[in-house]
Amino acid sequence: MKIIGIGKNYVNDKSEISALKTGEQTIFLKAESTLVTDNADVVYPSITNELAYEVELVVKIGKKGKDIPLINATSHISEIGVGIDYTAKDVLNASRANKGPWTLAKGFDGASPISSFKSVSNFPDLNNINFDLAINGAQKQVGNTRLIIYNFSEIIAFVSKYMTLEPGDLIFTGTPAVGAGLNVKGDHLQASIEGELLLDFKIV
16 A cells, blocks of 8 residues: 655645646655554654644545546545644754655654545535644644645546556645644644544544
8 A cells, every 4th residue: 555645735825826736746655654543642753853734635546547547537536534644844854954855754653644534425526625624622724625736636647657556545635735833742633524523633
């Protein structure tokens, strides 16, 4: 199973999209051991002092595909959930200073808590899905896929040029343009899609 992340993929206003849509998407991979499921609590990792959260919709691939045409791309989605793409910001900054990769900053154990998934058939318009994140009862991030730079079809078509997508692969599709921040021990995170609470855990 592959876990694929998409960076810098949301805007605050649709008018910003055309200028940012260069065709070159920011793609990274996360290890399978980053996953945390079943609303289990997330252990604050010892490798960082700056644990940054980003709420994202996560699409699950349902059928194998390579060089997937844009027009058929969403047919490869079986389910949609919500997750947190964690970054060890201090680790990332140190790596960037040496022009290094994002791997360690994004790939540590516990870096990808994900919810249960809902069938894609529950979402009649993939370009109009609401999702949000609350921390300790206060809303921190609000997103809607109409503000996405590269939509699900474009992500799948682009990634499949380089690597075969297989059933069970997960794609973190990007975080809202504002609201990302740092977690501390004791934080209680709750993420929803269309008002339905799906992800609910604490940092311990």
